[in-house]
Amino acid sequence: MEALYERLAEAASGLAVDGAIRVTARYEPVAGVGTPVSPPTVKVTRTVRDLATGKEREVDGPGQLFEDRWVGQESAEVVLLDQRQSQANRCETALLEAVDQGDVLLPHLALHVSAEGRELRMTNLDAPHRSRDAYFRDALDESGAKFDDTVAGRALRDTGTGDVRAFLESAPSDLVYGLWDSHRKRRVQLKVPRAYTSEMVGLRPLSGKRAAGRLDVWNFPGDNVELTADGWRPVDGAGKKSGKGKTLKASAVGHGMIPPVAGMGGVTVQAIERNASLALAGLRALRFGDASKEYVRAARALLAALALLGDRLAFAAPAVRLRSGCDLLLVSERIEWVGRGREGVAVTEPLELETAGQALELFEFARSRAEEAGLMWSKEPVRLRPNAQVQQAIERSFRLEGIGEAEGE
Numbered sequence: 001m002e003a004l005y006e007r008l009a010e011a012a013s014g015l016a017v018d019g020a021i022r023v024t025a026r027y028e029p030v031a032g033v034g035t036p037v038s039p040p041t042v043k044v045t046r047t048v049r050d051l052a053t054g055k056e057r058e059v060d061g062p063g064q065l066f067e068d069r070w071v072g073q074e075s076a077e078v079v080l081l082d083q084r085q086s087q088a089n090r091c092e093t094a095l096l097e098a099v100d101q102g103d104v105l106l107p108h109l110a111l112h113v114s115a116e117g118r119e120l121r122m123t124n125l126d127a128p129h130r131s132r133d134a135y136f137r138d139a140l141d142e143s144g145a146k147f148d149d150t151v152a153g154r155a156l157r158d159t160g161t162g163d164v165r166a167f168l169e170s171a172p173s174d175l176v177y178g179l180w181d182s183h184r185k186r187r188v189q190l191k192v193p194r195a196y197t198s199e200m201v202g203l204r205p206l207s208g209k210r211a212a213g214r215l216d217v218w219n220f221p222g223d224n225v226e227l228t229a230d231g232w233r234p235v236d237g238a239g240k241k242s243g244k245g246k247t248l249k250a251s252a253v254g255h256g257m258i259p260p261v262a263g264m265g266g267v268t269v270q271a272i273e274r275n276a277s278l279a280l281a282g283l284r285a286l287r288f289g290d291a292s293k294e295y296v297r298a299a300r301a302l303l304a305a306l307a308l309l310g311d312r313l314a315f316a317a318p319a320v321r322l323r324s325g326c327d328l329l330l331v332s333e334r335i336e337w338v339g340r341g342r343e344g345v346a347v348t349e350p351l352e353l354e355t356a357g358q359a360l361e362l363f364e365f366a367r368s369r370a371e372e373a374g375l376m377w378s379k380e381p382v383r384l385r386p387n388a389q390v391q392q393a394i395e396r397s398f399r400l401e402g403i404g405e406a407e408g409e
Helices: 002-012 082-100 149-155 165-170 173-177 280-284 293-315 355-370 388-397
Strands: 018-029 042-049 055-064 066-071 074-082 109-115 118-123 139-141 196-203 208-216 224-228 232-233 248-250 259-267 270-279 319-323 327-341 346-348 380-385
Touching: 002 018, 002 280, 002 293, 002 355, 018 280, 018 293, 074 082, 082 173, 082 293, 109 388, 149 165, 165 173, 165 293, 173 293, 196 293, 208 232, 270 280, 270 293, 280 293, 293 355, 380 388
Parallel strands: 109 380
Antiparallel strands: 018 270, 018 327, 042 055, 066 074, 074 196, 109 118, 139 380, 196 270, 208 259, 224 232, 224 248, 319 327, 327 346
């Protein structure tokens, strides 16, 4: 493990021929090649023609993400099954689970909330904007001081690109997956690009259809209903309302029949690929102020080991679930060093780090070396609680307030 660490440390500081680490993996649906998988559903804008007027107009609706790419020497259409942001979130979730189980020591911010009988937690490993999220900006420490005014909070707030030691000490994963301090007013906002990227695509997709409906086991009539202060009531046979409540289909409040209709389904693909990379130049670009050369070298190596650990925790398993209808089996994987090219071709060499256990061993070795160089990591997270306004908003979001209209019906 020491030899691997030394090579990683040299590469992360730009002192070796290695410029990146790549992971290339192939998957297939757990039900077998040719069975459909479900891409993420996103809002897309389409141009449609009005049959009555003949005019074209743009409409928004659910869709999937398709694009053309070069696959080998040929142009091919692909469907995005999991984008970079989502893949990074999967690594962060896996890291947080390892932290909770006591397998990994990783400094982080933890915002704890009690609301409507629920105990909630948000960390920089699952917050939308990581440690720079507005939830942390509007948080208090255990003494009631604003987080940005505490020692740790002020250090993160005042950090510039010339010295990111505050993030290494309090939220190191942010330096791997990227951060942008866009929620605090300042002339120059701190941005650190992600060093680790990964995405999954399906090659040469064929779109499918599905029929969706709702069967009411008691044959509840699908007539209109009227929302009232006490809930809802059926509208009489003549369609007359008794008050000023909103009129909806019974299906909108969870009752009645919905005849099956054709809708957007899954896709079948020729192959599924995951391509991940760790840009060692991105780690080399990180600055640590006036820290010693030994500290800087060890810090960059530690962040590289953290990126590899997140990847292995999230993707080394024999199967991965992206979402309902998208369970995938790993059929092949290659992890490799990528160095300076020769005769127009990048030079690659296998990197033996297949399992999460091996990655954890490398990470622990890197952490010990960083501590020897002067890094101090707290064993406890920075504990925070929301301010009064955020607390009130969270409580309201969990409070039952009558009958809501069903989405998508």
